[in-house]
Amino acid sequence: MRVLVVEDDSETAEYICTSLKALGHVTKHASDGKQGFLDALDNDFDVIVVDRMLPGLDGMTLVRSVRGANVNTPILFLSALGGLNDRVNGLEAGADDYLVKPFAFSELSARLTALARRPPMQTEETRLQVVDLEIDLIRHTVCRSGQEIAVQPREFRLLSYLMKNAERVVTRTMLLEAVWDFHFDPNTNVVETHISRLRNKIDKPFDQPLIHTVRGAGYSLHG
């Protein structure tokens, strides 16, 4: 995927770009807000990473301007500001996700992948399938190898999030935010225990495991 990185701290920018390139992505770096805005207008990026504090044009204004110019490329805010309202303000300005520095690259990469994958047209799929696992988003049913599996509503949300992001890595914090609306990290291993419950239902009775733990990053659902 093509990633525009608008970041004035050269060390961080270098770290993000090098790491993304190592994963096979194409990156472009803009070191100030104005350059970032002009690059964003080109509109041929899959996702944009914007630092909040930028010389020239600050991140908030940049995001608002980009949205004002009808550019709908997904934007991830990267910020050293971990203030209580900063996340909400950032999302209100038109960003799609928010990540506070210091961050782990695995977290950034997982979030960028999830953002870039979003279809431009919101075509809602009603059935998702990975190998022999099938879920119906309308009837809330789960089937594996033609066998119906009973799951609780929240387990269904967890599973459908994993299915929608099949083949990709989803991190613990992404799951906490998307499935439980927890915008903080509890110390207890709550995500692990939920995943383990889910595994007991959809993986354990079958030969091939579908939910995989990605060490140091999160989980991934694939064949």
Place this chain on the structure above:
Amino acid sequence: MDKHARKGPSALRTSIRLSLQYSFLYSVLSALVFALAYWFTQYEVQDWVLDQMRSDAGTLVEIFELGGDEMLVDRVDALAEVSFQNARVYQLLNSDGAIVSGNLSSTFASPLPDYLPAQDLPLAGEIHDEVTGYWLRADDVGPYLLIQGTGDHIVLEILEALGMALVVGYLAVVILGLIVGIRIGRITERRIAAISNTLAEVSAGNLASRISTAPKARDDLSRVSTEINSMLGQIKRLLESQEQISNDIAHDMRTPLQHLRQRLEKLRDSPTIRPDDISASLDQTEEIIATFNALLRIAQIEGSDRRERFGLYDLCEIIANVTEVFEPAAEDAGIELTTKVPGEQLEVVGDGNLLTQLLSNLVENAIKHCPAGSKVLVLAESTLAGPTLRITDNGPGIAREDRERIFRRFFRGEKSRNSPGNGLGLALAKAICDLHGAEITVSENDPGTTFEISFLR
């Protein structure tokens, strides 16, 4: 000190200036009252005088009808005679226009004017010194023509009395005003000096200094003093909390940083680096960041810039979500996590994320400190005072001497010193409660612990 000496007289000057402004205002008002009074008096007295003269003429007509020419002339002569200092003038003319009686020496030109200045009147003898003119009136008395006049000195006398009253009143107001003004100025000056001295002391570093206030005083300066005192208290608390944060960071971030450094130093010197070693270092970094974020979050909540985002949240919904998140973790730990909520909504004004985190921290705390086989109950109910949230467990409980301290940052009881956690969970819970104006208390559950949060309606 001289800075405050200068402030004193200015308070005094303010009161004198105000007194003078009020006396000027009063003098303008007095002048207006006087002008109005002059106009009304003039009008009313003239009316009354003319009425009097008409009634006198009527009496003379009756006398003429009773006693004829002689009695009339006698009476007019008598009237003219008793008129003290010519306050009233009379002239009786016969049908030929000749003077028959009265104290006027010559006749008037026709037509008779309503009012004539005193010096134009042909009068013998001295005139009352306050008469400046006469109101005149002519009436027929039988064949005679009676001309009467009354001096206008009554008007002047009334105005003189009124003017005197106004001047005396004016002087009294000005003098009293100045005395009271200066006195109030002095008192105010003393109290303002007390306030500014206290503020100077606080600026100089004595944060404990307070303005002395009378317990029953309810006036504006007492109110300001009380408010300043409470503000100073708040500042003191904030500074102490600031200091506390710095100390906390110094004490409790150093240890994990030291561990990280040791690990990295070991890695630098070791010929082979295993991925596990790097992971351990990264985990350590993660832990430091988490502690740091938690500290920052507490500080931000205590700085409370979040109230603007407050909304209405249903406690029962938050309880349902949080217990669902922790349910499997509790089950794994062998703990029975149950909830008891009323059938209706329990609305709380606040921040949804923070309320979720509050409950999450308390549930997490209970699960962490209770052994397998324990029970944790999350209960919400509506009381008269407002919604109440209670987290009860039958675990080992909290030592009595620790109950006061558990809400402090980095506080960890003896039993949990070696378990994972940063000792910030309850401090964060307390900060969230404070932001929501809710009270959090901890009590013995015999056995176990109860945390109770009372929200205000």
